[in-house]
Amino acid sequence: xxxxxxxxxxxxxxxxxxxxxxxxxxxxxxxxxxxxxxxxxxxxxxxxxxxxxxxxxxxxxxxxxxxxxxxxxx
Numbered sequence: 001x002x003x004x005x006x007x008x009x010x011x012x013x014x015x016x017x018x019x020x021x022x023x024x025x026x027x028x029x030x031x032x033x034x035x036x037x038x039x040x041x042x043x044x045x046x047x048x049x050x051x052x053x054x055x056x057x058x059x060x061x062x063x064x065x066x067x068x069x070x071x072x073x074x
Contacts, residue, residue, distance in 0.1 A: 006034045
């Protein structure tokens with residue numbers, strides 16, 4: 001299920017360490033995210049923002065990586 005997280009990281013030429021720093025977790029925890037189906041919601045949100053995609057795509061619920069339309073901040 002989370003192969004997409006690894007694939008997106010590799011497609012963006014990022015190391016696990018770099019993504020872990022972005023998520024404010026240790027590299028070991030991030031590595032677990034890539035290998036399991038147990039990832040905190042906050043991490044999923046931040047990953048979707050990092051890769052400009054949607055959470056449904058990360059979870060494998062859709063094959064469409066298009067991000068949701070976000071409201072412009074004023």
